Amino acid sequence: MPSIEVVLLTGRTRRQGVGLEAGKLSKIYHEATTQIRLDPSDLEKLKIEPGDIVEVTTKHGSVVLRAELAERASEGMGFIPYGPWANCVISGDTDSTGMPTMKGLKAIVTPTPDKQVLNLQELFDDMRKSVS
Amino acid sequence: MTTKDTDAILSTPRSRITKHVICPFCGCLCDDIEVAVTMTGPLPRVPEGTIVEALNACRIGHTKFLKVRDEYRIYKPELRSGSNKSEVKQVTLEEAIKVAAKILTKAKRPVIYGLASTSNEANVKALELAEVSGAVVDNTSSVCHGPGIEAVQRVGIGTATLGKIKNYSDLIIYWGCNPVAAHPRHTRRYSQFIEGLFQQVEDRKVYHIDVRPTRFTDQVTNSIIVEPNKDYELLQAVRALLNGSDLQASEVAGVPVRQIREFVNDLKSAKFVTIFFGLGLTQTHGKDHNVSAAIDLTADLNHHTKAVIMPLRGHFNVTGSNHVSTWTYGYPFSVSLEQGSPYYMPGETSAVDVLVRGEADAFFAIAADPAASFPMAAVKELMKIPVIILDPKRCATTEIADVIIPSAYVGIEADGVQTAYRMDGIPLQLDKIVDAPPGIKGDDQILDMMVREVCRLKGIKRYPQ
Numbered sequence A: 001m002p003s004i005e006v007v008l009l010t011g012r013t014r015r016q017g018v019g020l021e022a023g024k025l026s027k028i029y030h031e032a033t034t035q036i037r038l039d040p041s042d043l044e045k046l047k048i049e050p051g052d053i054v055e056v057t058t059k060h061g062s063v064v065l066r067a068e069l070a071e072r073a074s075e076g077m078g079f080i081p082y083g084p085w086a087n088c089v090i091s092g093d094t095d096s097t098g099m100p101t102m103k104g105l106k107a108i109v110t111p112t113p114d115k116q117v118l119n120l121q122e123l124f125d126d127m128r129k130s131v132s
Numbered sequence B: 001m002t003t004k005d006t007d008a009i010l011s012t013p014r015s016r017i018t019k020h021v022i023c024p025f026c027g028c029l030c031d032d033i034e035v036a037v038t039m040t041g042p043l044p045r046v047p048e049g050t051i052v053e054a055l056n057a058c059r060i061g062h063t064k065f066l067k068v069r070d071e072y073r074i075y076k077p078e079l080r081s082g083s084n085k086s087e088v089k090q091v092t093l094e095e096a097i098k099v100a101a102k103i104l105t106k107a108k109r110p111v112i113y114g115l116a117s118t119s120n121e122a123n124v125k126a127l128e129l130a131e132v133s134g135a136v137v138d139n140t141s142s143v144c145h146g147p148g149i150e151a152v153q154r155v156g157i158g159t160a161t162l163g164k165i166k167n168y169s170d171l172i173i174y175w176g177c178n179p180v181a182a183h184p185r186h187t188r189r190y191s192q193f194i195e196g197l198f199q200q201v202e203d204r205k206v207y208h209i210d211v212r213p214t215r216f217t218d219q220v221t222n223s224i225i226v227e228p229n230k231d232y233e234l235l236q237a238v239r240a241l242l243n244g245s246d247l248q249a250s251e252v253a254g255v256p257v258r259q260i261r262e263f264v265n266d267l268k269s270a271k272f273v274t275i276f277f278g279l280g281l282t283q284t285h286g287k288d289h290n291v292s293a294a295i296d297l298t299a300d301l302n303h304h305t306k307a308v309i310m311p312l313r314g315h316f317n318v319t320g321s322n323h324v325s326t327w328t329y330g331y332p333f334s335v336s337l338e339q340g341s342p343y344y345m346p347g348e349t350s351a352v353d354v355l356v357r358g359e360a361d362a363f364f365a366i367a368a369d370p371a372a373s374f375p376m377a378a379v380k381e382l383m384k385i386p387v388i389i390l391d392p393k394r395c396a397t398t399e400i401a402d403v404i405i406p407s408a409y410v411g412i413e414a415d416g417v418q419t420a421y422r423m424d425g426i427p428l429q430l431d432k433i434v435d436a437p438p439g440i441k442g443d444d445q446i447l448d449m450m451v452r453e454v455c456r457l458k459g460i461k462r463y464p465q
């Protein structure tokens, strides 16, 4: 499978904002926060279409997401809306500020057609396994 | 709901409209919302006292008002147990408070966290709870604009009210933010698209400086795309040119020097420059240093023209949580009260750090959802310790919590005086529009009960028992 390296950004989207109030367990929130937005040229390099499943890996962790088209051209960047899924790949180190580094991390994106995007319960169950 | 339904609601005498309602979602605190509440149900299946319309609100604010009573609302306190917290026992508020207070008093390093989506009055009570429990108390600014506050402590800040910016500012910069996504009405109420007393809309110049173009970029007059993690370099390059130095490079941080020169010329020729900045400065490499540089740029600009700077604060009262913490304990967030006196050291006493180092042995989330906003390393730590949450709705944290205490929505349902600070530090009063579900109290009332219970358990004679 072809992989690409991207600069990973996490942040707000309007849909994610609506999802916050529609409910964190709602479908709107799940759909808004389980995606990585990529430039069309990067989707092409990965030989995938919008909606296909990819795994995003940083040195802090990995997460399975849907690849979607970026709002505007942003080759070499991957954008994940804030939420529990984005938090799987960001750093817990705050550089002594209290603030984790949530933008500008290096990440590898790999198509994983055989994997599935987890729902919140499954994501937490996975985390629990590694805790106990 | 269709437009026809909306017309029906607004024209029927059986719905009452409250005007000038403040939207309790983001730091804009828009105060022009018109909320329609059914009185006897003009629509079939809509019970009395239901919010059916929130005119003027953006999509996010509208969703908040209309989703007050949905399937995710919590109506009874819960104690949860089992490996994945699937065993649920509904209890009374008094019972839940007893269990929660016991958890806090037993813990050696409890953390009280959140407080940005609730009132100043609830903040006052939460800080008191931290004091009597000997806890670390942190608000959500530690994972949003905290580094910016650290910068302000270092270099100060020259700022203004949003009203002043609206009336005077002719050059507005949005740096590292996307107001279309996070503060949808900001440009329409306070900056780009609002006619000011002394400033016409068409004469305003608006820059968007960010690492990628977004929908917001389409609506501005100028855009600068900076390489990720290089805002600090760009800010210092702008300062260098502004202060008369030359740049021996063809580009800085991916921006051609020619474009930086044009930007500096625009800055110098403007009458009133405003820099709004977002998490694009605080969550990337450089963090507090990026904001220091942006504030220094604002100070430099004041040698040439008038300039102010303001963070775009997210949760509706995150500014208030900083104010209340500062006026109470002298520090804006990440305060440890374990030693009996306030101690502040972000990186040491901030919620994420205390968790990641494995030091927290109990966690109380108030009007916040740390399980959805903390890095996985911190969420895993939350899964190892008792977690209490006070919130109106189910969220990621309720799924890992041991004690869930439902509360009334501040600014919509909560009784009594409830106030919040807008992002520019203007305090506003949030009024109740509809009744809370039966038995559900406001955060301030519930936290007051918690303080009294902790005092009782610890034998602290602060209140008559």
Ligand code: SF4
Residues within 6 Å of the ligand: B023, B024, B025, B026, B027, B028, B029, B030, B056, B057, B058, B059, B060, B061, B062, B183, B184, B185, B186
């Ligand atoms: S901009 Fe913010 S305060 Fe204004 S209506 Fe939208 S969410 Fe509410």
